[in-house]
Amino acid sequence: MKSLLITLIALGLAATATAQPKGSVHIRNANVITISGETLPNTDVLVENGRITRIGANLATPRGVEVVDATDRYLMPGIIDAHSHIALSGVNEPTHPVTAEVRMADAVNAYDVSIYRALGGGVTISHAMHGSANVIGGQGATLKHHYGEEAENLLMKDAPRTIKFALGENPTRVHGQGNNVQPRTRMGVEQVIREHFDAALDYKRRRADYAAALQTWERNRRRGTAPAPVARDARLDVLVDILDGKILVHCHSYRSDEISMLMRVFKDYGIRNYTFQHANEAFKVAPELAAHGAHTSIFSDWWAYKFEVYYSTSYNAAILNHYGVVNSINSDSGELIRHLNHEAAKAVRYGGVSELDALKMITINPAIQLGIDKRVGTIEVGKEADLALWSAHPLSIYAIADITWVDGVKRFDRMNDPADMRIRVSPEGKYSDTVASISGRHEDSCMQGVLDFFTFEQMEHSHDH
């Protein structure tokens, strides 16, 4: 691993930001993998003020716009990771089975060097999620990788709201086993969801009743006793918004029976447009998922880290794709996020997914799952210029990302890649401690911050996702 600690960089990056930055660039003579259509050889892409304005041969360069010669290289949309925990100061609020009110946007750590490492793998957007400790966890944050800006400029403006649900072993272990808090079983998980949805419906009615009573009291010139207010409830507000279709659900799940269970629950409550995360057994219910319009976001080949994740296959992506399920391949890891192109390539190897469909799994498909597909995920005129330029075809094991742009702003350039990209440097501490703090694949995971809640016996069998 290339060291991060060699050169002092002049970080013009850390200035207080005022608006999401936008840049311009003329990328000349690339093999353009549009995702929306054919790959275009020897093609220029012009980016102006953060958006793709022209695609074609021999485009004129507007005055003052940088030109990048991309001859023999491949330009594709920036990779989108639909399941991530990088750039967060906290992951799990594991004190209640339902914590819908917490927002990962409140916990964004814009100074996490993992963002830069992800850019080095061509990843321009990650979905920062709550962990899987709770049946209904916190609201997600869709982050544009504007490394060097403050947190508010990483939050993708006007991206749809999302929320994490979790089924199976994690919530039952954190809350049920040894703590006498529902849910202790998969049956309990279902009931927690139903009970909270019912409570949200009741809350919505009570809020409406109060608003009507208040209006009547005001109309009657405040005669009689004022109605007792029904205070806003931060938790139930969010659940109401889920039921009203304003929030996209991303649900941690593994087993096909619990996947089927949640589809039934959501059908009962009229919830659509949701994504199963991990979903190692999704291949067993692929037709049903397609019928419900449910999406999946999976690992290419990561399993067996706990009991419910043993029944798994590398062919999961291919089977889901065959049945028309919108599937993405995610990282859930600060390490895996750096080579999601290789993870996508495995779908070609295991099951013969077409190269285009494999690339869709790390571009437009996660964009669909995050509700941002009209803005990113393909190279089309009018779209936001989140782009990655590769040294070779991105599904090649030899391909490396040379340049990564976010909204047309160059955020990673392998030719200008200072060794020390930390934004925040502590005035105290030892060099050896900093080196020791750099760790790998299991650093960021769904179960961060919950070990405190386990008994010793549970910790003996703890896992990461």
Add this chain to the structure above:
Amino acid sequence: MKLLLSGSAALLLAGSMTDAHAQAVPAQAFTRVTLHRADGSTVPNATIVWRNGAFETVGANATIPFDARVIDGGDSLHVYPGLIDGLAEWGMPDPPRPPERPERTVQVTNERAGVMPERTVGPIVKADAAEFGQARNHGFTLMGLAPRGPLLPGQVSVHHVHGDRTAASEYRSNIGVKANLTPSRIVYPTTIMGVMAKYRQLFYDARALQTHQASGAANADRDASLEALFPIADRTKAFHFVADDRESIRRMFSLSDELGFNTILVSGKEAHTQAAELARRKVPVLVSFALPAKPDTTEGKTDEERAWKERQSQAWSASVRNIRTLLDAGVLVGFASNGLKPGDLKKSIELLLTEGGLTEAEMVGILTVNTATILGLQVVAGDVKSGNLADMVVTTAPITDKSTRILYTVTAGDLTEIKAIPSAAGGRGRMSE
């Protein structure tokens, strides 16, 4: 040095009790001292007269009342306004220690969650805390006090620093509510996301209760915690918000914008990274003087380690120049000990003057009038002038002089002779939260 303590007051009192100016409480005075005003100006050969806890006359030609007990400075003493600590936690009991594992089967009470904005200092302060005497020995005459703990530990009150009488010497009660983003670690909220959500819910609940009570409904609930937030929600009082790192300061901004409250930033060790924004928002800072230890300057063994050390050195310099950066941006900066030990203060002041880029006048302003202004006490404290609280500290030399030592501290007119320089032992200050 030998001081001349005049006995003239007693003699005069005995001889002219019918004088119109004779009062029940005799005046006291310093003569022939160098007065250092809060604005950085000096008045040589000054006379300072105080009575009944307040300054009567101050200046080069001030008249000494006949009944005054006079201390002659002999042209060698220096008088500064009494130092003010914007937010101390001295005498405050330790917050409950979180258990090894957060408890989830117990009831989530406000106390366990750290939601106690109604809690006042009086019932919990330890009157015999040694720091009160030490603070006076270091020149402090007024301090903000608030309970310790996560989230919303309680009210801020202002006390005269009177040694073991400090706890009972409240000057202003409940001027604001102490706040921070520290999770409870006992029950919900245990994370920063939970803390932010908790603030939102508290404000939703407070506003609903306030609406109900304002409607005149006889059946409106009472809730001391939520009612303590009414003046914050109304912006008639501010959160004294303890935050150090830059992301916490930005989260404070975010909550303030969303929920509509005013803030005073307390501690702010990385406030320099947000100096422009603090200035734009007119958020004052009661800054910490707890400084990071100077990095090891031995040369690194590799290029990588040398580069790392260079960046650490720059980070250290930025930390020590935190206040300088804030002042340059136009931020109003006062002082808060916030857990710093009184004995560590002198070392920090020396470092701030030598490597922090501060002038003596700026230092005096930060420790006096600026802090008074931030606490809303600028018309009664923070400077040696007629009508103000008679709070001052008397030294043998300017405070920038390493040989200087404190001879007297005067708190609301009460003069205490400081017999010896308190030991600076005890190492670096411990910061709360």
